[in-house]
Amino acid sequence: MMLAVAPRVLMTARMAGFRALSTSAVARKDIVQETYLRELKAYKAPEKAPDAHKGHVREFSSPAQPQAPSSPSSSDIASQLEAYTSSEPDVVEASVPQDVASEQQDVNEYLKELQADIKVEAHH
Numbered sequence: 836m837m838l839a840v841a842p843r844v845l846m847t848a849r850m851a852g853f854r855a856l857s858t859s860a861v862a863r864k865d866i867v868q869e870t871y872l873r874e875l876k877a878y879k880a881p882e883k884a885p886d887a888h889k890g891h892v893r894e895f896s897s898p899a900q901p902q903a904p905s906s907p908s909s910s911d912i913a914s915q916l917e918a919y920t921s922s923e924p925d926v927v928e929a930s931v932p933q934d935v936a937s938e939q940q941d942v943n944e945y946l947k948e949l950q951a952d953i954k955v956e957a958h959h
Contacts, residue, residue, distance in 0.1 A: 907915075
């Protein structure tokens with residue numbers, strides 16, 4: 836046999852259940868948060884050995900002082916000058932081939948044409 840329960844009573848019972856669930860969820864959250872904070876405060880980082888950096892960091896040594904260049908002696912200069920003047924200079928002929936000369940004339944004519952005034956005929 837089914838008992839007839841008033842909808843208001845049923846709704847009140849459901850609300851009480853939800854409140855109980857939400858209260859217990861908050862209580863669980865507080866317990867987790869408290870545990871986390873307690874463990875975080877109790878944590879201590881392990882101490883490192885004083886020579887733990889060995890192998891990761893190289894020792895610095897300053898570079899050696901550079902030597903000033905020595906000035907050449909007069910005999911070195913004389914031998915270099917003699918070698919320079921005794922070698923035969925490369926002679927390059929400055930003759931312009933005929934093709935290049937005619938090409939330059941064509942280019943000059945073309946440039947003159949470009950500089951000339953352009954006459955535009957009116958279209959009616």
